[in-house]
Amino acid sequence: MSPDALSPTVKARGGKNVYGAAVGILMLQSRFPRIPGDVGNAATWPFPVLYKVVAEASPERVVRQNAEGLADAFMAAARELVAMGADGITTNCGFLSLFQAELAEAAGVPVAASALMQVPWVQSLLPAGRRVGVLTISQSTLSDAHLSAAGVPAGTPVGGTEGGREFSRAILGAEMELAVEMARAARVEAGHRLVAEPPDVGAIVLECTNMSPYSAALADDLGLPVYDFYSFLTWFQAGLRPRRF
Numbered sequence: 001m002s003p004d005a006l007s008p009t010v011k012a013r014g015g016k017n018v019y020g021a022a023v024g025i026l027m028l029q030s031r032f033p034r035i036p037g038d039v040g041n042a043a044t045w046p047f048p049v050l051y052k053v054v055a056e057a058s059p060e061r062v063v064r065q066n067a068e069g070l071a072d073a074f075m076a077a078a079r080e081l082v083a084m085g086a087d088g089i090t091t092n093c094g095f096l097s098l099f100q101a102e103l104a105e106a107a108g109v110p111v112a113a114s115a116l117m118q119v120p121w122v123q124s125l126l127p128a129g130r131r132v133g134v135l136t137i138s139q140s141t142l143s144d145a146h147l148s149a150a151g152v153p154a155g156t157p158v159g160g161t162e163g164g165r166e167f168s169r170a171i172l173g174a175e176m177e178l179a180v181e182m183a184r185a186a187r188v189e190a191g192h193r194l195v196a197e198p199p200d201v202g203a204i205v206l207e208c209t210n211m212s213p214y215s216a217a218l219a220d221d222l223g224l225p226v227y228d229f230y231s232f233l234t235w236f237q238a239g240l241r242p243r244r245f
Contacts, residue, residue: 016085021048022240023233024086026077026103028057028093032170033178037213039092039229044212047237050086052077059172063095063138074099075106082107088240089113090233094136094207097150112236115229116150119205122227123153130202133157133194135187135218137168137208157201159194161186171210180213187214188221195222203227 027040034040042049054077057070067074074096078089088110089103096103097114104111116134123132134152136142139160147156161168166182169175195201202224206215209229219226 018085021050022087023237024050024081024089026091027051027053028059029053031174035213039209050081052081062093064141078103078107082109092209097146100149114150115232116152116207118227118232119152122203126202131200133201133204135206136160159190161190184214184217187218191218191222
C-alpha cells in the first residue's frame, strides 16, 4: 500500500451505486447450465463482475436471427451497468460483435463486445504461413458482417459445432441439462475438423463464451494455443484495473 493511501488528506470519490467491479457483462436470457469457466458462472472470474440480463435476448434469437430488434435493449442495458458502477462493458456472446460500435457509443466507456476481437492480435503473434482459426457455436450463421465488425481478416478459417454431440444442442436449445464430457468431446472433434483443412492453422480463437471450460482440453489435444472469452475478459479487466506493484 502506498503512503498516500493512509494519508488523512486522501478523499474517496462517489458517483456509483456499486464499487469494486470494473466489468459489466450483458447476458443473454437463458437457462442452460453454466459450469465453471462459463462467463455466466460468477465463480469463473478472479475479480468481481456486474451482470445484466437482457430480456428476450435468447441464444436462438441472437445467434440464429442476428439479434434482430434487440439493439435498443442492449444499449439500455449497457447504460444501466455503467450507472451501476461498471467502467467497461462486454457481452456473453461473440455474435454481438454486430453491436460493438453502438454499444461503445451508448455506454460511453470501453466496450469489448466479442471474443472474436482477439483474432487480429493473435494473428500478429504467429509466424509467417500460419493463420488463426475460429471455432463457433454456429458456423452457418456467423456471417462476414459478424467477422468484419470484430476486425477478423477475410479468409480466416471458421469451424462450427453444429451437428456434433451435445454442445450446440444444449446451448442453442436452452436445455436444462448438459452432459459435460460429451460437450468437451464435441469441442475437441470440432477443433480437429477445423485444423484438418486447411492445415496452416497455428492458433484457435473461440467465438462462443460457453466454450471456455473446454479450452484446456482442446489445446492439449491439438497442441495449439487456444484463446477464449476468459483470456479476452482478463485482458480487458487488466486495463480497467491495472495491478498495483
